[in-house]
Amino acid sequence: MKYKIPVNSIEQSKLPKVDINNVPFGRFYSDHMFCADYVDGEWKDFRIVPFGKITMSPANLTLHYGQSVFEGMKASKNEKGNPMLFRLDRHISRLNNSAKRMGMPEFPEDLFFQALHQLVGLDRNWVPDSPNALYIRPFMFAADEFIGVRSSDTYRFIIFTGPVASYYKDPVKLLTAENSIRAAKGGVGAAKTAGNYARTLQPMNEASKKGFDQIMWMSADFKYIQECGTMNLFFIIDGTIITPPTTDGTILEGITRDSFITILENNNYKVEIRPLSIDEVIEAYHNGKLEDVFGSGTAAVVAPVSEITYKDLVMKIPLEGRKISEFLKDELNNIRSGKSQDKYGWIQEVSIENTLEEAI
Numbered sequence: 486m487k488y489k490i491p492v493n494s495i496e497q498s499k500l501p502k503v504d505i506n507n508v509p510f511g512r513f514y515s516d517h518m519f520c521a522d523y524v525d526g527e528w529k530d531f532r533i534v535p536f537g538k539i540t541m542s543p544a545n546l547t548l549h550y551g552q553s554v555f556e557g558m559k560a561s562k563n564e565k566g567n568p569m570l571f572r573l574d575r576h577i578s579r580l581n582n583s584a585k586r587m588g589m590p591e592f593p594e595d596l597f598f599q600a601l602h603q604l605v606g607l608d609r610n611w612v613p614d615s616p617n618a619l620y621i622r623p624f625m626f627a628a629d630e631f632i633g634v635r636s637s638d639t640y641r642f643i644i645f646t647g648p649v650a651s652y653y654k655d656p657v658k659l660l661t662a663e664n665s666i667r668a669a670k671g672g673v674g675a676a677k678t679a680g681n682y683a684r685t686l687q688p689m690n691e692a693s694k695k696g697f698d699q700i701m702w703m704s705a706d707f708k709y710i711q712e713c714g715t716m717n718l719f720f721i722i723d724g725t726i727i728t729p730p731t732t733d734g735t736i737l738e739g740i741t742r743d744s745f746i747t748i749l750e751n752n753n754y755k756v757e758i759r760p761l762s763i764d765e766v767i768e769a770y771h772n773g774k775l776e777d778v779f780g781s782g783t784a785a786v787v788a789p790v791s792e793i794t795y796k797d798l799v800m801k802i803p804l805e806g807r808k809i810s811e812f813l814k815d816e817l818n819n820i821r822s823g824k825s826q827d828k829y830g831w832i833q834e835v836s837i838e839n840t841l842e843e844a845i
């Protein structure tokens with residue numbers, strides 16, 4: 486292996502206290518985490534240490550100005566019990582695009598791959614049975630103790646993991662945004678950065694008081710559908726699968742979204758990647774042609790949308806007969822866990838023998 490990543494193992498695993506096949510999303514964390522520091526213009530001090538608290542100065546630049554980026558990834562187990570990592574190349578390139586947009590340094594791809602193989606190899610017993618998965622959260626944040634507004638000179642990069650079920654337990658109800666926006670052209674909508682999520686929370690709190698699970702974010706003129714904050718969106722109208730394009734930088738370039746488009750096209754489904762207006766959705770609904778709406782994302786995989794509210798109009802979308810979205814969910818989970826052939830070259834199997842380092 487190219488990089489030396491020493492391991493400081495935990496003394497006692499927390500695993501016996503966690504029922505990994507019966508967990509909610511985002512509450513339990515595996516035993517170890519990978520850390521690296523960016524100092525004097527280079528990444529150094531690579532290490533795997535027990536998952537635990539990090540200390541920082543109250544003047545830490547991230548806390549004040551939000552210079553931070555993250556990824557969300559998943560590992561599943563194959564029939565040999567080995568963890569399988571999904572689309573690592575796409576995750577690191579998106580992380581580095583987010584970092585560039587936020588004025589942060591890139592993280593080396595080969596170091597990212599090695600760190601993930603070692604970390605997930607070490608905590609392999611934390612990978613639950615499919616469709617649950619080991620969620621992997623790589624993130625990078627500014628480390629300078631400085632409250633002037635500028636890019637930090639120093640950064641920390643961490644990867645931690647934890648067993649998860651799907652993000653949404655039930656079908657989701659969406660409220661169409663009417664007076665606040667998530668992202669506009671020229672902004673940071675495509676970056677996985679903390680502020681993109683923070684800015685949705687107050688409108689989301691209002692929406693959840695009214696019984697909605699998510700807001701369907703719209704373009705700045707409130708005409709075109711963007712995404713729903715935790716997921717990209719797909720619509721099936723009269724047999725055609727439509728998803729908004731990510732080319733104007735307002736929508737996150739979902740890796741699950743991209744995987745679904747690839748799977749659909751390979752199975753001869755018609756996919757249109759094009760702007761979709763709320764007017765077109767309303768018209769399809771009134772004509773009985775709105776067949777399916779679902780969200781896609783790493784955490785959620787597929788989340789069926791049962792209702793979209795636009796002003797006073799409540800569009801109820803039947804949950805029965807959603808063959809295409811069910812197929813996508815099963816096919817992706819099967820590719821991830823090795824039950825379906827990986828014809829797209831998306832999977833890297835963690836080879837346990839090669840990844841364990843001596844504990845120090």
Ligand code: COI
Nearest residue numbers: 557558715782783784785
């Ligand atoms: C993911 O799907 O992994 C995400 O990053 C969404 C997250 C904010 C829950």
